[in-house]
Amino acid sequence: MQIDRSKLDLPLAGAKGETDDEGFCFPISPFMIFPEACAEFAVYVRKGKNLILFTRQGEQFTGAHKASLHENGIREVYIQSSQKPDYDRYLEEHLGTILIDESIPSSVRSSVLYHQATSILGEIFETNRHGLSSGSLNKLKNIVRSSLQFLSTGAALRAMAPVMSHGYGVHTHSANVFIYSAAILGSWKMPVEERLKTALGAILHDIGKATMPRVILNKHGKLNTEERDLMKMHPVRGVGMCAMFHIGQTVIHCLLFHHEKLDGSGYPAGLSESRIPLHARIVGAVDAFDTFTSERYFYADPLSAHQALTFLGEEMAGWYDPEVIIQFGKKLREAGID
Ligand SMILES: [Fe+2]
Numbered sequence: 001m002q003i004d005r006s007k008l009d010l011p012l013a014g015a016k017g018e019t020d021d022e023g024f025c026f027p028i029s030p031f032m033i034f035p036e037a038c039a040e041f042a043v044y045v046r047k048g049k050n051l052i053l054f055t056r057q058g059e060q061f062t063g064a065h066k067a068s069l070h071e072n073g074i075r076e077v078y079i080q081s082s083q084k085p086d087y088d089r090y091l092e093e094h095l096g097t098i099l100i101d102e103s104i105p106s107s108v109r110s111s112v113l114y115h116q117a118t119s120i121l122g123e124i125f126e127t128n129r130h131g132l133s134s135g136s137l138n139k140l141k142n143i144v145r146s147s148l149q150f151l152s153t154g155a156a157l158r159a160m161a162p163v164m165s166h167g168y169g170v171h172t173h174s175a176n177v178f179i180y181s182a183a184i185l186g187s188w189k190m191p192v193e194e195r196l197k198t199a200l201g202a203i204l205h206d207i208g209k210a211t212m213p214r215v216i217l218n219k220h221g222k223l224n225t226e227e228r229d230l231m232k233m234h235p236v237r238g239v240g241m242c243a244m245f246h247i248g249q250t251v252i253h254c255l256l257f258h259h260e261k262l263d264g265s266g267y268p269a270g271l272s273e274s275r276i277p278l279h280a281r282i283v284g285a286v287d288a289f290d291t292f293t294s295e296r297y298f299y300a301d302p303l304s305a306h307q308a309l310t311f312l313g314e315e316m317a318g319w320y321d322p323e324v325i326i327q328f329g330k331k332l333r334e335a336g337i338d
Contacts, residue, residue: 025051026084027076031104032112034097035063039090041083045069051078057086091116092139096146106159109150114163114175117143117203121171125210132207132241144178144199151179152186154334161337166294166302170209170217173290178203180286183331184324188282194250198279201254204247205283208238208255232267235259253277258284261319281321286328288312288320306338 025044033043038060044051054069054077055061069077079087091098095116099109120139128136150156160179165172181202185195209217212234216227223231238255257271257280264272266284276284290296292308303311309332313325332338 025078025080027078028087029108030066030069030074030077031108032091032098033061033066033077034094035061035066037061037090037094040086041079041090044078044080045074046076046078057083088119092142095142099147099150106156107162110156110159111163113143113147113150114160114179117147117175117178118165118169118171121174121203122169124207125171128207128241129210130241131244132204134245137242137245137247140203141200144196144203148182148185148196148199151182154183154331157183157331157335157337161335166290168218168220168295170206173294173296174203174206176290176294177205177283177287180290180328180331181282183335184282184286184327187327187331194279197248197250198254198282200247201251201279202283202286204238204242204251205254205258205287206234206238207241208234208236210241211237232259235268250277250279253280254283256280258287260284262321263318265319278321282324285312285320285324288316289328304338305332 033039033055038058039055040057042053042057043055043061045054046052055065091112095113098104098112101109120136120143124132124136124140127133151160157179164176164179166176178199182199185198188195190198209231212231216223216230219227235256235258239252242251242255257266257269257276260266260269260271260276260280261284262273262276262281264270266276289305289308289312292303292311293305294302309325309329312320313322313329
């Protein structure tokens, strides 16, 4: 293996997991380093208990480098934790390239996409409580643009399923609703630009919850009437948070109307049937599906995908668009999710 040994060897301080306990370095898949990309971070390989410099910061990573890692059976390379912001920026720039690169296992691509989406959403829900920053919005637009095509097939949904969290976080819920919506949009007859806007509306649909008190947002269990009334303000607050941007009516509709029901019993406007825009009906149905299949389902244990679909289509008939549920069911079956 061609390794530059002129640089100081670095002690490997607990390089397991995403970052080590001492915040020193973190492992990544060698698939994430692209030949001809000029990385703004140094890459290290493990040798015994030490990390050895493999490519310098700013050095072009070549096909020969990649072949060398492959020939030596290296499954992980390492980046210093202090350079994580540079690595995140690099991933953001290359996400579209990563997702269409068939030489990268779909499990690796799925995990990079989910990690990127949930990291950005997590940061937004933590730091954008009074308004969405243009930087945050641009990051989400980049995720949507880079991944919509990748997410359009049942095969992609199958690859995403193992990495999707069904825990309690509003950021993982937002990512899941985006992924499910993108899968439905993949076979929905709709202009590409409208698909992009609907997908952006899906990833942003609950952004108004960023303004909610943490004690309510993170409450495990049923909300009381007062808390529920406050939470019902999140669609309107979400629109308010985006008011300074020209995000378009489709996106606004997804934020504002994803809790409307076909029978008119939803909120905030009590719209019914086709008065609820199609984009909002798609987001609303998968929003409910993700809630029923996750730990956020307050009234019972999480349902299986099959149970949740049946529940939406039968027990809740009259609330969600039957055509959306049929199309979603097809995608889930294609993905082998039941
Ligand atoms: Fe919501």
